[in-house]
Amino acid sequence: MRGTFTRWRRGVASGATALLVLAGAVGLAATPAAAAGVGTEPVSSYTFNSAPGDYIGQGGTGSYKAPRANVVAENPAPFDPGLIRVWVSDEDVTWTIEFAGARGELLKPGVYRNAERTAFRTGRSPGLSVGGDGRGCNEVHGQFTVNQVAHDAEGTVTLLDATFTQHCGSADAPPLKGTVKYRALPLSFAYDSDPGNWIGQGTKNTYTGSTSTFEVQGTDEDLTYEASGKRADWSVRLTPPEGEKLVTGRLYRAERFSGDGIAGLDVTAFHRGCNLSTGEFTLTRLVTDDATGEVKAFAATFTQRCDDAEGALRGTVRYFA
Numbered sequence: 001m002r003g004t005f006t007r008w009r010r011g012v013a014s015g016a017t018a019l020l021v022l023a024g025a026v027g028l029a030a031t032p033a034a035a036a037g038v039g040t041e042p043v044s045s046y047t048f049n050s051a052p053g054d055y056i057g058q059g060g061t062g063s064y065k066a067p068r069a070n071v072v073a074e075n076p077a078p079f080d081p082g083l084i085r086v087w088v089s090d091e092d093v094t095w096t097i098e099f100a101g102a103r104g105e106l107l108k109p110g111v112y113r114n115a116e117r118t119a120f121r122t123g124r125s126p127g128l129s130v131g132g133d134g135r136g137c138n139e140v141h142g143q144f145t146v147n148q149v150a151h152d153a154e155g156t157v158t159l160l161d162a163t164f165t166q167h168c169g170s171a172d173a174p175p176l177k178g179t180v181k182y183r184a185l186p187l188s189f190a191y192d193s194d195p196g197n198w199i200g201q202g203t204k205n206t207y208t209g210s211t212s213t214f215e216v217q218g219t220d221e222d223l224t225y226e227a228s229g230k231r232a233d234w235s236v237r238l239t240p241p242e243g244e245k246l247v248t249g250r251l252y253r254a255e256r257f258s259g260d261g262i263a264g265l266d267v268t269a270f271h272r273g274c275n276l277s278t279g280e281f282t283l284t285r286l287v288t289d290d291a292t293g294e295v296k297a298f299a300a301t302f303t304q305r306c307d308d309a310e311g312a313l314r315g316t317v318r319y320f321a
Helices: 015-024 026-035
Strands: 001-005 042-052 060-064 070-074 084-087 096-099 111-116 127-132 138-153 157-168 175-184 187-193 205-209 213-219 223-231 231-239 251-255 264-268 272-274 276-288 295-306 312-319
Touching: 015 060, 026 070, 042 070, 060 205, 070 175, 084 157, 096 157, 096 175, 111 127, 111 175, 127 157, 213 295, 223 295, 231 295, 264 272, 264 276, 264 295
Parallel strands: 251 264
Antiparallel strands: 001 272, 042 060, 042 175, 070 084, 084 096, 096 127, 111 138, 138 157, 157 175, 187 205, 187 312, 213 223, 223 231, 231 264, 251 276, 276 295, 295 312
16 A cells, blocks of 8 residues: 655754855865765866857866866955855966856856856846966856855855856857766665656656755664655665664665664655565665764665565665765
C-alpha cells in the first residue's frame, strides 16, 4: 500500500537565508573533509563556451582550474558591496568576471535576469561583465545564476558558485556562457524515477542553491537530509543496520526501517511516501564530528522501490562533499 501524507519538516530556514547560512559554513565543512582524506577539496575554476561571432570568447572554449591557474575573488569597490570580481589568469591570458546585485545589495543565491554592465547598471538591474584577452563589452545584456555565495564578517567574498550567459553589444548578439567557482564545494540534489515509481512518477529533476535550500540533521547512526525547492520538499533518511554506524564505500541493502543486518532508507516527496520499501544506498563521502558523530558533510547515491513495485527512484545527494 502507498502512503499519501504531509510530512513535517524540522527547522529549515527559508529562501536565501538558509543558503547563506549553509554556504557560510562551507569553510567549516571543507577542513574536516580534507583531514579525513575523503578526497573533497574546495574548487576554484572557470570554464566558458563562446558561440561563433561572440566578441569576447571569439567562438572558442576554455577551462581553467586552480592551482594550475590563478583564481582570485575580491570585492573591489567598498562603495558597491554587491559587486564581486573574479580574476582568472594563466601564462597566456587573463579573464575578469564580475557579478553584482542591485546597487547597495549583497549577492544572494538566486537567478538574476536582465543584467547590465556592472559599472553602469541602472535602477534595480543586476550587473554582469565578462572580459578576457584585452576584450570587453561596452554594453552587456545577460543573466546569471548564483548557487552559492558567502562573505566574511568584513564583507569579503569567501565562496562563490555561479553560471552566466552574456550577450556583448546587443540582446541578440551571440552568447558567451560560463561557470565560475571560488572555493566551492558540491551542494545539490538530483533524482530520476521510472514511470511506475510512486514517489517520482516518471519525473526527474536537479536542485541547486539558486532555487533550493538544503539541510542535514543527525549522526552516523541516523542521518536525515532535506531539500526544498521547485514546489517540492524532499526528505532522505539513512540509517545503518542495527548496532552499526554509517561508513563510506559500502553498498547497503535497505528497507524502510533498519534492523539486524539491514539498513534503513526512507525517501519522501510531493506528500508521498512508501509504507514498505526495498532498495540500496552508498555513501561516497562522509564527514562527521569526531566527538559527537554529527554529520557535517556527505555525498550518497540511492535506489528505492515502493511496496515491491518494479519502478525505481534513483537519487544523488551532494552536501558539501
